[in-house]
Amino acid sequence: MAGRSGSAVVPFTVLAAADPAHGNRARLGRLETPHGVVDTPQFMPVGTNATVKALDPGDLEHAGASIVLANTYHLFLRPGHERIERLGGLHRFMGWDHPILTDSGGFQVVSLADARVIDEDGATFRSHIDGSERRLTPEIAIAVQEALGPDIAVAFDHPVYPSRPRPEVEDATERTHRWAERSLAAHSRPDQGLFGIIQGGVDPELRARSTRFIAGLPFDGICIGGLAGDETPVQRADALDVIVPLLADDPRPRYLMGLGSPADLLEAVIGGIDLFDSVLPARNARNGQLWVPGGRLNLRNAAFLDDGRPVQEDCPCLLCTRFSRAYLAHLLRARELLAYRLATCHNLTFTLDFMARIRAALRAGTFPESLAALRARAGRISRREVAVEPA
RNA sequence: GGAGGUGUGGCCGAGCGGUCAAUGGCAGCAGACUGUAAAUCUGCCGGGCAACGCCCUACGGAGGUUCGAAUCCUCCCGCCUCCA
Numbered sequence: 285m286a287g288r289s290g291s292a293v294v295p296f297t298v299l300a301a302a303d304p305a306h307g308n309r310a311r312l313g314r315l316e317t318p319h320g321v322v323d324t325p326q327f328m329p330v331g332t333n334a335t336v337k338a339l340d341p342g343d344l345e346h347a348g349a350s351i352v353l354a355n356t357y358h359l360f361l362r363p364g365h366e367r368i369e370r371l372g373g374l375h376r377f378m379g380w381d382h383p384i385l386t387d388s389g390g391f392q393v394v395s396l397a398d399a400r401v402i403d404e405d406g407a408t409f410r411s412h413i414d415g416s417e418r419r420l421t422p423e424i425a426i427a428v429q430e431a432l433g434p435d436i437a438v439a440f441d442h443p444v445y446p447s448r449p450r451p452e453v454e455d456a457t458e459r460t461h462r463w464a465e466r467s468l469a470a471h472s473r474p475d476q477g478l479f480g481i482i483q484g485g486v487d488p489e490l491r492a493r494s495t496r497f498i499a500g501l502p503f504d505g506i507c508i509g510g511l512a513g514d515e516t517p518v519q520r521a522d523a524l525d526v527i528v529p530l531l532a533d534d535p536r537p538r539y540l541m542g543l544g545s546p547a548d549l550l551e552a553v554i555g556g557i558d559l560f561d562s563v564l565p566a567r568n569a570r571n572g573q574l575w576v577p578g579g580r581l582n583l584r585n586a587a588f589l590d591d592g593r594p595v596q597e598d599c600p601c602l603l604c605t606r607f608s609r610a611y612l613a614h615l616l617r618a619r620e621l622l623a624y625r626l627a628t629c630h631n632l633t634f635t636l637d638f639m640a641r642i643r644a645a646l647r648a649g650t651f652p653e654s655l656a657a658l659r660a661r662a663g664r665i666s667r668r669e670v671a672v673e674p675a
Numbered sequence: 676g677g678a679g680g681u682g683u684g685g686c687c688g689a690g691c692g693g694u695c696a697a698u699g700g701c702a703g704c705a706g707a708c709u710g711u712a713a714a715u716c717u718g719c720c721g722g723g724c725a726a727c728g729c730c731c732u733a734c735g736g737a738g739g740u741u742c743g744a745a746u747c748c749u750c751c752c753g754c755c756u757c758c759a
């Protein structure tokens with residue numbers, strides 16, 4: 285059950301695991317990287333442009349972040365990976381001396397759907413910045429990431445939304461496999477780990493095929509892509525039921541890309557996932573939605589203008605220790621810049637604290653017993669959670 | 676005193692005989708957001724109802740022309756500009 289991955293660069297150790305007999309595959313782990321240890325299950329805040337929007341590195345540390353994600357595609361376009369390399373690499377560039385993982389740019393293959401052409405060799409994008417034509421291939425994506433210098437790079441993949449027709453999902457999945465092999469062949473930086481990505485949509489056969497294929501390659505970790513889009517929580521859980529058992533004896537970390545909400549994170553941890561990332565907590569914060577135990581508060585609602593209480597009692601974040609709901613509601617209305625920082629500090633603190641609670645339960649061996657409390661704290665599982673007003 | 680202009684829904688501002696309860700924007704009220712082209716996007720936004728349709732009140736005020744007026748005419752009131 286416990287095991288240690290063979291990676292010399294980013295070794296992963298499973299420290300404890302829930303009893304899989306009860307369909308609970310949650311596990312406690314530790315990922316070691318050149319810039320520090322990442323305790324898992326763990327959430328990685330997204331810092332696309334070498335910054336988690338609205339926060340500085342001190343805010344991130346205070347919120348409890350141990351690793352952040354940055355984006356190959358965006359930094360490739362601006363300011364350019366070669367420039368960042370000349371300036372001493374990504375860690376130094378963004379003032380973050382802790383672990384960094386870069387996404388490969390694969391996600392932009394779908395998120396910039398109107399601006400790209402995909403062929404077997406790679407993908408051609410229309411730059412969202414200046415409209416110029418840019419190209420990413422597995423080899424280029426790896427070269428860019430080696431220049432950027434994150435602790436962990438990710439193979440270039442071709443994501444697909446599960447709702448797409450099966451032939452399309454199958455094509456993208458098979459291409460992802462070929463690109464995975466090319467990414468591995470191109471990667472040579474010895475102080476950098478490389479994760480591969482499983483695709484396959486929600487089709488059990490394709491997911492299983494993709495899992496076996498990617499797991500068969502010497503990656504340092506296994507990413508699961510295409511499961512944070514338009515599928516339902518049930519479809520996602522079903523997909524994990526296919527994927528994770530096939531990785532049961534695999535000691536490498538499992539990273540579900542793109543989750544998410546506390547409820548989704550918890551269910552995916554139960555499904556056997558170690559790592560997550562998502563823009564959701566940060567974006568929701570900027571849009572006025574604050575996460576609290578049991579639900580979420582829309583601070584743009586009129587009711588909060590006269591609410592002198594903190595957003596969340598007992599929360600150690602910059603917002604809650606110093607300011608009221610009324611103040612944040614005012615800042616949001618006035619579109620004051622401080623609103624975005626305070627709200628983001630809170631949601632990331634909440635999310636990272638939630639992961640810490642999960643780890644604590646796993647460490648104490650009380651995870652199954654703690655589930656009800658954790659689920660209550662996370663709120664509803666559905667995408668449409670009900671906002672609650674803690675007394 | 677003379678000449679000209681202008682007054683529209685909480686605010687700004689279109690409309691200049693019917694298809695106008697009245698384009699837009701702002702403010703306001705809600706909702707969405709999951710490997711970030713997002714400090715973004717969407718809906719509602721005079722009142723009432725047995726409400727996918729009907730009624731009432733509405734475009735400074737009062738009259739009038741017309742089948743029909745926010746739109747044309749007359750007078751009045753307010754504001755603005757120029758000349759004295």
